[in-house]
Amino acid sequence: MLVAGVYYLAALPGMSFALPQTNATAIWAPSGIALSALLLWGRRLWPAVTLGSFLTNITVLLQAGIGTPHQALLASVLISFGNTLEALIGRFLFIRYIGDAPTLRRSHDPLILALTAAVSCTVAAVMGVTTMTVVGLFPGQLAGPVWLTWWLGDLAGILIITPLILAIHGMPAFPSSRRLLIESLFLVTVGITAFFLLTGNTPHGTAIAYLILPLVLVPAIWSGPSLTQLSVALVAGIAVYGAVHRQGPFQLPSVHSSLLLAQGFASVLALAASTLATAIAERKMREHALSRMYRNLQVLTRCNAAVVHAKDEHQLLQEVCQVAVETAGYELACVVYAEHDEAKSVRPIAYAGPAERFLSRVRVSWGDNEYGWGTIGTTIRTGRPVIAADLLQDPGYHVWRDLVIESGFRSSAAVPLQAHGTMYGAIGFFTREPDAFKPSEMDLLVELGANLAHGILTLRTRADNARLYEQVQRYAAELEQRVQQRTAELQREVARREQAQISLQDSERKYRELVENANSIILKMDRNGCITFLNEFGQRFLGYTESELLGRNVVGTIVPRIETGGRDLERLMEETATHPDQHTSNENENLRRDGTRVWISWTNRPIHDREGRLTGCLSVGNDITALKQTQAQLEVAKEAAESADRLKSAFMATMSHELRTPLNSIIGFTGILLQELPGPLNSEQRNQLGMVRNAARHLLALINDVLDISKIEAGQLTVERVPFDLPRTINQVIETVMPLAREKRLQLVTDIAPDIQKLDGDQRRFEQVLLNLLSNAIKFTEQGQVTLRCAREPGWVVISVRDTGCGISEQDQATLFRPFRQLDTGLARKHEGTGLGLAICKRLVDIMKGRIELSSKVGEGSVFTVRLPQP
């Protein structure tokens, strides 16, 4: 509707200058508007063109009163179709020959536009003129000039208006106010100049009109197509105004012709200016692109150099950003790394430019969220270069729109930092101009990114390598040290082994000699009892060679199955072979090769292999045949001795009994006679009977002592250990011997210490010992005294009997306690006694675990001391 409205309004001024009786006009801006509209907003807009054209024509035709309303309606419909067709064809041709973009970039584009417009305008003009003629709105002879006017009008419209609209459309949305002011001033200048030149009545004709040309060309060179097209449009408008008002250089007889002339001038001017402006713009753009390319290449080169020479990753990144800003002229360049955290955040590593304006104030992610739809996030996410041609329009920057406006950044691009499949992050670039990143530039930036990523990789690898190298060095050193250490160890080990080898050999030799020369049988057998080794001595002893025995069972060869005594040796051998540890020593009969049986004492030891399994038995044997024989003889002897002993005991008992019976009669009757019971005796008889009685008593004492000593020596005499009253026992014995002492007029002194109480022991045997010692003392003392002392010593009770008798020589002291050793044996036996008394005393004291000692000097007397244990 808007387009239709504009179309209609734009058409009205032109229509006022239409040819009389026609609607063909030399001024037909709507053709340019229609084409521009379809180019800018698509061909779907054609109904608007149709509607606008229809309204315009019907209005003009009805106002002008040309033909009937029916004719006007029909003509308007057909003409509007023609105009629509013109616009559609024009658009088709534009796209076909100029390009999709609704802009005139190349220098020849305006010319192509003129050519295509010529074609499309032909369509409209033919359509229009034919319609008018057919409908009968004007006579056929007018068709030629009307057609020309129509065609020219449309053409001029396209040539002037379309580039203008396209140029204005391509202008920055927000041009700086300064530029706006300058351009406005210029337009005013152009307008005034054109007014003077094109409406002033000068005598110079149309030539003066062309003076405007340089002025129109100025913006083509200085500014750009938009201002140029505006100037052209302005000039064209003024020219038409001049022509219509019959002022200025375009003065022909008819207004229509003048208009055609002005129109032609404007068209040529438009074409020329447009072409020039486009060409210059193109050149400028190319120059710009080239310089940009150059700078980018420079950036790439410098960055590559930086990559190659970089020692430090951060420094490299910083340097690259610096180069990008300083050399390539980007406003801001930054390197970010992709963090592999949950938020997939992006970490700025290095930058150059006013980062604080934007970069440091935004949160960027490389995830697929609103913070990740910017160039950087998208690049990291997709791994592809991304351009945001206009940050204000870009939906990806919607979230940062305020910041974008504040920062003044208009476009951005980001390229991935990716090498060998590793995504490090991205480099982002921001500029203050929109659409700053061209494909060729992007290629370079992508390469830059790749190189930088490679640089990062190299640096990291180098760092890794350095670390690895260091590690390798360390390992090498360590290895070296270990090798030395191990070598030393090995040398020691070798030395040790050599030593061990030598000692092993020594030991082996020693043992071999030992085994070979041993005077023992050394035999090894396996678990089955089969012989695996027999030393030389064994072979000699048993009468076999080793080869005759190896592998053969011991039973049946060197061991008889059944021992002479009936023992089952086969079983014993089997048990020994399988359980040597339970048969560590055997004594058994063995068999020599010649059949003789020998007794051998074997010592057995189990043999184990490395795993500890029993493999056999090592036996060392010694010939004990002689020993066995001796043993057997001893057994017999012992038997004999024991039987002799028994006989002796029986003999002693019998002897004792048999001797006592006659002695009973002798002593008894002698006693009765001496008591003079049967009758009185004379002195001679008494004397002689006394001698008989003494002899008999001596005989009895002898019998008793022999009996005692034989009992002692046979070990039959035992002592009791019962507490008895020691002082009382001593006094009893003193009492017993008192008559003897008195008889010899000897003094008998007793000295018992007051602490002597009880003694543990055998009272009878103690009495026997004491009686014997006192009797002896009295017996061998002729004058003086006998003293008995009893006292305590630690652990002992000491009883001593001292006499003042003849004393005992040292020589005799040695043998005194032996049986049958009465002193003075060489002399006539002055003293009675069996000679067994002291021997019996000694033995009794020994049995009582006491000690008996003698201290004596010949002629001075003796002291017998008995010590009995008493705790």
Add this chain to the structure above:
Amino acid sequence: MNRPILIIEDNAQNLYLMRYLLEQNGFTVAAARDGRQGIEMACTSAPLAILLDIQLPLMDGYAVARELRKCESLNAVPIIAVTSYAMVGDREKALEAGATDYIEKPIDPDTFVDRLRRHFKADPNRFAPVEDSHAQSPDRRRQA
């Protein structure tokens, strides 16, 4: 009438010796020549004391002593073993069998009667138990 001292002794000389000695000291003596006769007589004659030889025919002295000790009427009668067995344990065997005292042969006429008399001198019935059974041992060694 005096109660007799019963002597059980097979050896005629020994019997004669003891009978003579005792009779000379005023005792009445009854004699048996073997163990059985001795037991019989002991039970019938109510002896003052019994002198018992050990080596006897038919039945030895130990067995006789054991038999005699079975007879209640003889409970208070001292039985004195008079024997030539002087080996270790002989004395103990005799006392164990029931003898009151033990006198080794050969007997000493000087001490025999006194020794015997000790067994009944403190008693109104002229016998009493022996207190000192070891008394003979020192005596016997007087000449040693």
